[in-house]
Amino acid sequence: MSRSISILGSTGSIGCSTLDLVTQHPEKFDVVVLTAHSNVDLLVKQARDHQPKLAVIGREDLLSDLRLGLEGTGISVAAGLSGLKEAAQYPSDFVMAGIVGAAGLAPTLEAVRRGATIGLANKECLVSAGDIFMSEVTASGATLLPVDSEHNAIFQVFDFSRPEFVEKITLTASGGPFLSMPLAQLKEVTPAQAVKHPNWDMGQKISVDSATLMNKGLEVIEAWYLFPVFKEQIEVVIHPQSVIHSLVSYIDGSVLAQLGSPDMRTPISFAMNWPERMTSDAETLNLAAIGTLQFEGPDLTRFPALKIAREALQTGGAAPTILNAANEVAVEGFLGGQLSFLDIPYVVEDVMGKIDAKHLSCLADVHEIDRNSRAVAQETVASRKIQKV
Numbered sequence: 001m002s003r004s005i006s007i008l009g010s011t012g013s014i015g016c017s018t019l020d021l022v023t024q025h026p027e028k029f030d031v032v033v034l035t036a037h038s039n040v041d042l043l044v045k046q047a048r049d050h051q052p053k054l055a056v057i058g059r060e061d062l063l064s065d066l067r068l069g070l071e072g073t074g075i076s077v078a079a080g081l082s083g084l085k086e087a088a089q090y091p092s093d094f095v096m097a098g099i100v101g102a103a104g105l106a107p108t109l110e111a112v113r114r115g116a117t118i119g120l121a122n123k124e125c126l127v128s129a130g131d132i133f134m135s136e137v138t139a140s141g142a143t144l145l146p147v148d149s150e151h152n153a154i155f156q157v158f159d160f161s162r163p164e165f166v167e168k169i170t171l172t173a174s175g176g177p178f179l180s181m182p183l184a185q186l187k188e189v190t191p192a193q194a195v196k197h198p199n200w201d202m203g204q205k206i207s208v209d210s211a212t213l214m215n216k217g218l219e220v221i222e223a224w225y226l227f228p229v230f231k232e233q234i235e236v237v238i239h240p241q242s243v244i245h246s247l248v249s250y251i252d253g254s255v256l257a258q259l260g261s262p263d264m265r266t267p268i269s270f271a272m273n274w275p276e277r278m279t280s281d282a283e284t285l286n287l288a289a290i291g292t293l294q295f296e297g298p299d300l301t302r303f304p305a306l307k308i309a310r311e312a313l314q315t316g317g318a319a320p321t322i323l324n325a326a327n328e329v330a331v332e333g334f335l336g337g338q339l340s341f342l343d344i345p346y347v348v349e350d351v352m353g354k355i356d357a358k359h360l361s362c363l364a365d366v367h368e369i370d371r372n373s374r375a376v377a378q379e380t381v382a383s384r385k386i387q388k389v
Helices: 013-024 040-050 060-069 080-089 102-113 124-140 149-157 183-188 204-212 214-226 265-272 304-315 319-335 343-352 363-384
Strands: 003-008 029-036 054-057 076-079 094-097 117-120 143-146 166-173 234-238 244-250 255-259
Touching (some): 003 080, 003 102, 013 029, 013 040, 013 094, 013 265, 029 040, 040 060, 054 060, 054 080, 080 102, 094 102, 094 265, 102 124, 102 363, 117 265, 124 363, 143 149, 143 214, 149 166, 149 214, 149 255, 149 265, 166 214, 204 214, 204 343, 214 234, 214 304, 214 319, 214 343, 304 319, 304 343, 319 343, 319 363, 343 363
Parallel strands (some): 003 029, 003 094, 029 054, 054 076, 094 117, 166 234
């Protein structure tokens, strides 16, 4: 029987890859919900191709365009946060949570609350509201299947039945496009250069995060929530080829690694069809052709964002929420030409020093801290301008 699937964020890179897999296996999946933030034209095309029951656009001012584009199809339409929540609540066997940024938190929580099986591709659910989010998962009995290639890799080789035998987990990072660039040149990096990841095809925001290594810092925080290990048991290693996606080391000296070509369809297909596997059309890994795999420790002078993220994890409370909000604003400032590349971690660190990392007891606390952090970050961005450092 086919598996019904809801895709939150269908026009992003994760969503498009998910729909590619649906197209490859039409007998396995029945798309019932599609959502997008603002790309109404692509959403209309996807909806006409896959005939979901419901299509939702995040921007309310685009609802009329969506309705017009789907006229005569019988597909229900909605918009705004209420529409996204409706989409998450819609009955389906599997939810791909692919909305980028803090905007994905509320809809994904709605899917959690109905006990759904969720392919989690949204980092911010755990980074911004990890304690609250995981409490909801426990209460509802929802199933979380990590989609990030690194966490998906750990999931595949982690012995959940005997976690006491795990010595550490190691997340790999490509190092991004500027791994070998002289430090003095980083201040001249342009947004166009930063979004050209050497291995992965990703959206702009996550590509910039990969270039600063903030993406890996966020993944360290995620990993602590996803896997039963101590904070000190989570390490990061630079691996430019992106062939080994993560490793789990055991107390007997064994190290288990998941390898594959850098194609997000591999972890997405694993989550979509879990606990079984299916073909994904990802390129077959040819180690002989690759020849050499390289590794090095992360340079925290070059990548201060990783250090800042680790400090946020150690501090706990609202610190990761502040980190995430400030980083989103800083990345927007860089992409918009207001900041230099090297200003991004400066803005994040500045904001974290100005806001109290209090305990978060409910989602309203998360939203309040998120709003305050963004406001302070915007002030810092405005004062920073394009000052070169």
